[in-house]
Amino acid sequence: MYKDEQLDEEKVFKDPVHRYIHVKDRVIWDLIGTAEFQRLRRIKQLGTSFLTFHGAEHSRFNHSLGVYEIVRRILFNFDGRPHWNKDQRLLCLCAALLHDLGHGPFSHTFEKVFKLDHEAFTRQIVLGDTEINYILRRVEEDFPQKVADVINKTYEDKLVVSLISSQIDADRMDYLQRDAYFTGVSYGHFDMERILRVMRPLEDQVVIKQSGMHAVEDYIMSRYQMYWQVYFHPVSRSAEVILTKILHRAKELYETGYQFSLKPTHFISFFSEKNAVEDYLKLDESIVLYYFQMWIDETDPILSDLCVRFINRRLFKYVEFNPNAQMKEWMDLYQLFQKVGINPQYYLVDDSSSDLPYDFYRPGEEGERLPIHLLMPNQELKELSRQSDIVESISGKKRTDHKLYFPMDFIEALPDDQPEKSEIKAILGLS
Amino acid sequence: MYKDEQLDEEKVFKDPVHRYIHVKDRVIWDLIGTAEFQRLRRIKQLGTSFLTFHGAEHSRFNHSLGVYEIVRRILFNFDGRPHWNKDQRLLCLCAALLHDLGHGPFSHTFEKVFKLDHEAFTRQIVLGDTEINYILRRVEEDFPQKVADVINKTYEDKLVVSLISSQIDADRMDYLQRDAYFTGVSYGHFDMERILRVMRPLEDQVVIKQSGMHAVEDYIMSRYQMYWQVYFHPVSRSAEVILTKILHRAKELYETGYQFSLKPTHFISFFSEKNAVEDYLKLDESIVLYYFQMWIDETDPILSDLCVRFINRRLFKYVEFNPNAQMKEWMDLYQLFQKVGINPQYYLVDDSSSDLPYDFYRPGEEGERLPIHLLMPNQELKELSRQSDIVESISGKKRTDHKLYFPMDFIEALPDDQPEKSEIKAILGLS
Amino acid sequence: MYKDEQLDEEKVFKDPVHRYIHVKDRVIWDLIGTAEFQRLRRIKQLGTSFLTFHGAEHSRFNHSLGVYEIVRRILFNFDGRPHWNKDQRLLCLCAALLHDLGHGPFSHTFEKVFKLDHEAFTRQIVLGDTEINYILRRVEEDFPQKVADVINKTYEDKLVVSLISSQIDADRMDYLQRDAYFTGVSYGHFDMERILRVMRPLEDQVVIKQSGMHAVEDYIMSRYQMYWQVYFHPVSRSAEVILTKILHRAKELYETGYQFSLKPTHFISFFSEKNAVEDYLKLDESIVLYYFQMWIDETDPILSDLCVRFINRRLFKYVEFNPNAQMKEWMDLYQLFQKVGINPQYYLVDDSSSDLPYDFYRPGEEGERLPIHLLMPNQELKELSRQSDIVESISGKKRTDHKLYFPMDFIEALPDDQPEKSEIKAILGLS
Amino acid sequence: MYKDEQLDEEKVFKDPVHRYIHVKDRVIWDLIGTAEFQRLRRIKQLGTSFLTFHGAEHSRFNHSLGVYEIVRRILFNFDGRPHWNKDQRLLCLCAALLHDLGHGPFSHTFEKVFKLDHEAFTRQIVLGDTEINYILRRVEEDFPQKVADVINKTYEDKLVVSLISSQIDADRMDYLQRDAYFTGVSYGHFDMERILRVMRPLEDQVVIKQSGMHAVEDYIMSRYQMYWQVYFHPVSRSAEVILTKILHRAKELYETGYQFSLKPTHFISFFSEKNAVEDYLKLDESIVLYYFQMWIDETDPILSDLCVRFINRRLFKYVEFNPNAQMKEWMDLYQLFQKVGINPQYYLVDDSSSDLPYDFYRPGEEGERLPIHLLMPNQELKELSRQSDIVESISGKKRTDHKLYFPMDFIEALPDDQPEKSEIKAILGLS
Secondary structure (H helix, E strand, O other): OHHHOEEEEEEEEEEOOOEEEEEEEHHHHHHHOOHHHHHHHHOEOOHHHHHOOOOOOOEHHHHHHHHHHHHHHHHHHHOOOOOOOHHHHHHHHHHHHHOOOOOOOOHHHHHHHHOOOHHHHHHHHHHOOOHHHHHHHHHOOOHHHHHHHHHOOOOOOHHHHHHHOOOOOHHHHHHHHHHHHHHOOOOOOOOHHHHHHHEEEOOOOEEEEHHHHHHHHHHHHHHHHHHHHHHOOHHHHHHHHHHHHHHHHHHHHHHOOOOOOOOOHHHHHHHOOOOOHHHHHHOOHHHHHHHHHHHOOOOOHHHHHHHHHHHOOOOOEEEEOOOOOOHHHHHHHHHHHHHOOOOHHHHOEEEEEEEOOEOOOOOOOOOOOOOOEEEOOOOOEEEHHHHOHHHHHHEOOOEEEEEEEEOHHHHHHOOOOOHHHHHHHHHHOOO | OHHHOEEEEEEEEEEOOOEEEEEEEHHHHHHHOOHHHHHHHHOEOOHHHHHOOOOOOOEHHHHHHHHHHHHHHHHHHHOOOOOOOHHHHHHHHHHHHHOOOOOOOOHHHHHHHHOOOHHHHHHHHHHOOOHHHHHHHHHOOOHHHHHHHHHHOOOOOHHHHHHHOOOOOHHHHHHHHHHHHHHOOOOOOOOHHHHHHHEEEOOOOEEEEHHHHHHHHHHHHHHHHHHHHHHOOHHHHHHHHHHHHHHHHHHHHHHOOOOOOOOOHHHHHHHOOOOOHHHHOOOOHHHHHHHHHHHOOOOOHHHHHHHHHHHHOOOOEEEEOOOOOOHHHHHHHHHHHHHOOOOHHHHOEEEEEEEOOEOOOOOOOOOOOOOOEEEOOOOOEEEHHHHOHHHHHHEOOOEEEEEEEEOHHHHHHOOOOOHHHHHHHHHHOOO | OHHHOEEEEEEEEEEOOOEEEEEEEHHHHHHHOOHHHHHHHHOEOOHHHHHOOOOOOOEHHHHHHHHHHHHHHHHHHHOOOOOOOHHHHHHHHHHHHHOOOOOOOOHHHHHHHHOOOHHHHHHHHHHOOOHHHHHHHHHOOOHHHHHHHHHHOOOOOHHHHHHHOOOOOHHHHHHHHHHHHHHOOOOOOOOHHHHHHHEEEOOOOEEEEHHHHHHHHHHHHHHHHHHHHHHOOHHHHHHHHHHHHHHHHHHHHHHOOOOOOOOOHHHHHHHOOOOOHHHHHHOOHHHHHHHHHHHOOOOOHHHHHHHHHHHHOOOOEEEEOOOOOOHHHHHHHHHHHHHOOOOHHHHOEEEEEEEOOEOOOOOOOOOOOOOOEEEOOOOOEEEHHHHOHHHHHHEOOOEEEEEEEEOHHHHHHOOOOOHHHHHHHHHHOOO | OHHHOEEEEEEEEEEOOOEEEEEEEHHHHHHHOOHHHHHHHHOEOOHHHHHOOOOOOOEHHHHHHHHHHHHHHHHHHHOOOOOOOHHHHHHHHHHHHHOOOOOOOOHHHHHHHHOOOHHHHHHHHHHOOOHHHHHHHHHOOOHHHHHHHHHOOOOOOHHHHHHHOOOOOHHHHHHHHHHHHHHOOOOOOOOHHHHHHHEEEOOOOEEEEHHHHHHHHHHHHHHHHHHHHHHOOHHHHHHHHHHHHHHHHHHHHHHOOOOOOOOOHHHHHHHOOOOOHHHHOOOOHHHHHHHHHHHOOOOOHHHHHHHHHHHHOOOOEEEEOOOOOOHHHHHHHHHHHHHOOOOHHHHOEEEEEEEOOEOOOOOOOOOOOOOOEEEOOOOOEEEHHHHOHHHHHHEOOOEEEEEEEEOHHHHHHOOOOOHHHHHHHHHHOOO
16 A cells, blocks of 8 residues: 555664664655756745855755654654554654645745735645645545645644644754755753653643753743844844835735836736736745746836845844834834835834743634643643743743844935934934 | 955954854955855755765855865964965955855856866856856955956966965865754764864965874865765765756757757856856746746756756666776667667766865875975975875775666666666666 | 973864863963873862763863863964953963862862862972972972962952853853763763853853854853763762761771771871871872772771772662651651661761852852853943843752762662661651 | 663753763663672773873763764664664674673773783673673573674674774764873864764675765764873873883782782782683772772882872973883883883883774774775775775874883982982983
8 A cells, every 4th residue: 555655675864963863664765856946946945044054055845854854753752652553654754854845935924924824825735626635535535635634724633733833843853954054153051861761642732741841941041032133033024124115015006017027927916916826836046036036037126126135135134123112213213214205104114023932722712832841750741831840930921122223324325414304313313 | 444444343244154253354254245256145055965875965155165264274373474464364254154155056167068277267256247256356456466366376476376275274164064064964073172272374275284294184085085975975976967068958859859848047147158157147946947847847858857857856876887987788778768769869878976085295196286285394395295194005096886776766767678778777677 | 382382283082072182381281291280180170970971081181171172272372352362372371271279179079178278289289399380480489379379369350350250151151061971971062162252251250252142152051061961970879878978987986096907197197187288298088088998998887888888889779858847856866777777877867969050140149159240232332141031940049959978789688577677668658 | 671771751961062861771771780880980991091181081981982973873873774774773782882891990901910801891891790791691691792792893794883983983072082081181082973874784884975974084084083182191201101101010019928908909910910701890990099098008119109109199290201212221121220220111111002093994803993995976985094084094004102201309319419319311302
């Protein structure tokens, strides 16, 4: 049977984070070979972060293999334990491998601008007319649906879901270590081997033996540091701001009938809110970068300027600024920008990032993830933040960072005797 | 003076290989910010190797900063030593940073197909009407020429040249470590800190104190292993073979008047052997990957098929094969391929790689690099291979690997009763 | 002048934690060569921890070089900055190198049992008739006193003191990394290079630029984890408990006129509370282990048994137990042990460890260390826990762990029908 | 049955080299707990190397666990393969764990001076009246003999022997990596995980799949570098020379009836060539260091001086010198030393180290180890040096380094007008 088929000889991928990634199942090997999975090579794991951390050029292909490998190792440890149903093994591996399949170029930004949902795309790719679907159907007819359900977190066996999406899942364990490795930062390290050894399957979730609590604390702190040191780095966000504005501008031009020298074929599905999955699959970062380079020569000065900025890393500067708390300054700035002819809609951008490093359970809230449970020596379960002072201290506390982005070079280029120049600088706190 | 200008505060780049890259000179900072240098972010350091080692997605931008940093550290150690002329410092740093500026997408393959020379392009970029040139000229009028001369190895001060191009230069020391880091292989490590400590400037070259000989041996062996384990990996070469054939096919189609659905604008300068630097600067890997994805829909079946293969990693299989030694088999295969309708010009490709791991001096040969000299306690110089058994053993010995590449899927798809199928398989040694 | 004398060629020590330790000053080189400093090779950095973490066999010699190297790097960065007085350089280096000179074998335990003070011994070694003193006096007459004052934290220049003893000093930065390296745990890593780059000298302390706050958070968390995962590991504490009891027993026997087969010559100074520094310098872990091995053959059964346990790692088991909260059980146990003939004075031992991971300033309390101050962009100073949620969460909170240690084998060896056996097991919660 | 008994829960040791060492077999757990095995904690893996590389303070206990762990991993991979007999598993693990049991303090030197053989002691410990023997006999009556035979390389199943003693055995793979880790040198790294994956059991040996050849080359080169950079470091050899001379002197004094202030009880068995195993087991490095410190106060000036040198690291200096080739100078020096009253028997010592980095098979020679065989795709075996240029280059070539050691301080202390002083310096090439 195809679902049980093993390769003649185990294949290994050399991986800098997990040393080797091991593949023995034919199904996994075939999935890796599909066009849809290979496309992940052309999408960076960390979007614009490579403009801050030059090492961060690794792709989602890399990360997807890593998540698969971690789940493979977890299941190796689960083998033979109570509560663990071996028949779920292939499903877990496939869901792990494919969980990011629906990501597009500069995912986060694209989703925000075009109101896309990468998880919906993942489902469509798994269930639609794709090479991925063809392989999964060979396993069994309803296997694609099962894989989609696991990724979608609606699968009935919550233990399976928790391997892929929880507050300590294979996804997070891979990306923290991988992103730390490629950026070179010293955060992001924790003792994964120890965590894997203390994970235990229960009916509806994976729990952690109490003796492993400190390793989990270390993991939570790593995550916290990675968010603020890497993922929310203000320079990467500056590049994201510009990216957002390029897409907004192109859409606006398209809607207002602007004649592009290069027709934005690949984008039309999204400009027109059709968002077809077959168009989505044709998008990747090489396509996007091609258009941005072409658009440098467009006659629209805003589109052209923003593309130059993105391609040549001429980023916006930033200051601390919370528009809600500083409404007056915000409105003044907006008007001053208009007065001096710098379109504030594109050149005065507030951006905020916030993170909830660990959350205890708040039933009914959207997007909640199950808390981490410790398995005490007496077999009771205790929620992590009740046992750990450190986790308790950051638990449930959302931290937000507000910044205001703008093109310093445009402001500097204003004549010194133009009064708005110094007014703008005064509000922004620039000397 | 611009040439001596220092940044108010030292800037650092987090680098996974060298921990931090330090920039204090305004000139260096400005060069990094140019469009021509930023373009190196869109060119992978290892071309097609990411299809074998998925971590190898790092760019030449990464590597260029690394070479700069190594030279910076070498010069820090040279400071105050005899033979070292401090006035050469900025020149060395600029040449280190810019030495790869002329590389294009999938450089090696492009150069071979279109008979380009990346060093010539580097010169044109340094000397032409570019942002790089503008900055270098601000240092002094003939500074661009000096930088070009150093990179070109024609600069009069051979000590300066040897920092950038010798058998143990900053270029090699960076790429070995960096490529090992990103691929994750365990080769490529050596004690660079020790080598830097034992480097000494002499009149016309950098030499190594004899006490550091073993560290240099280790470096030479690392290089040897990296060549055979990574750089010449047969799977990466399979992707290169396909890349080569795509470019050949596109050129052939262009020359024969084929009507492309997507006009190959970016390639025309090269198809027509004009090779203008301004066209070259517009090429990067995102552009190339855009075209390859578009060409999948071209009506020419060969171009389309080869592009599918490259984009979706459907690579050619290979066997050991030396066409010179197996001329008869080669001709038979060629005819068999023709008979069954698989164009051998595109689908039967021999490829050979060879490496000279270390070379003693053979005057008059082209491309020779100076041998490594050890500085003995009595101040004599000895050529490395005379002191080291290991280096002697691989010195001057060229090793060559011949492989024959072909599309296994095409052969398998032939009907089993077609006699050529088994004849082909027999010659190729396939069961 | 001796104080300025430089070695002809820099000497380096290969160090697994800092790569290389660099020595250029003749004074430092000479200090390393003294008998008193070499003695630190025979004293383990982590006392009994090697019985839990087999890698933890490194000596205080190792650590002392590491602290010196960190201070050397800090001062390299301070060079030329305001508030930094170059004349203090050699003093800082010497104090860093020598700060642990007064440690003896299994320091912590010895100090507790014999009421010693390793800092007092350090002072005596620095000021007394020693090779160390001879060298320091060659620098200048009052140099030994200065070094002693810095180590003693009474030196007038508080900036100098804070390099060696504060909440983020070179001592802590070395031991966290070094102990993590040798034990192999994944805690203990933080970005020291970054911390060194953001340290700034002020009048009376070293402060940290605000941009480095996250690196400091990471350091504080590393320390927290190392305390609970390594330094207070209950198995190492079991070995310490036994060690303590051996020393107590030997002293008691000495005081009561027991005739040792091997006269405890090396210990008499401490048994008799004379505590002479010349006797102290003759003690090291090889001496102690010699006696313990000899004492296995003593006729006193308690001394002999405890020495067997220590030498052959037959440690006490432990349970959670807080004698203050469980006074009744404690007294019951004590009497039960007496009844069955297991001397509770030596075989029923409560031990508690507590740690204050970070402390804000509480004036007037003994032993307080200055809090860490951040230097804000506006040059204001802010105390760390006011800026960092994580540090705030653990700041000023003492955490204590109570355990009760006992010889499980002795209890198991009691006859099953002896009622006290099950009573003891019931109180200890053993099934 | 005891031999199959498994621990309730797997025990792990944190190991810096292999991350974790896993123990599930009760027999292994019990062996680790014996007095004879715990004794290995008091014997350094690298003898005097810690006086050159301060990190090299790790014990043979460390290494023995590491060798066990590597064999455990190899056998995990062998499970289910042809030629592999599962019943040999426990035997292999025990032999791996215990292979170094017979090492004493500063093993190499002790063996040379007292003509001991650590392998004979291992046998005596395994077969004699020891805790180790008691446990092994519980497995089965002739199990101790089997373990001794494997360690002794006389066991009939040569496949089992080759895991522990061959040119690529678990012993070497552990010590190279471990010694590199603790010294901090950058040599000693190779891809062990890859080597383990390509090892295959055959009837009478372990072979390596040809695809793993480069990993093996890397291992051979690591070994070569470790020998010359670490194991034969001339400074460590200086300490060994002094150690040798201390033991010689003490023996000579004993034989000539010298009255020691401290009777050398622990050494008498060896001075008198009785070499009893029960006396051997009482020796460890703490005992030896105790005596050396005591002997500093002996009245014999040579013994006292040599002990001061060893304890306080006042080592001999060295020059390149081959007594065979420089017989005349050697004799002159000898006489000059005598003339000026420096006893050449103790203070003028030639020492040579030689290494055979890899050896092809030379039947009949003593001490030969089987060469490494590659398993070719066609199932043929090829000897490694026939396939690898690099290995061929160093194969069968013995390299020898000769040095002459002497106390520079004694020579410097001679009056300048004493003609012998300058004659000695002239011969030694000292300026």
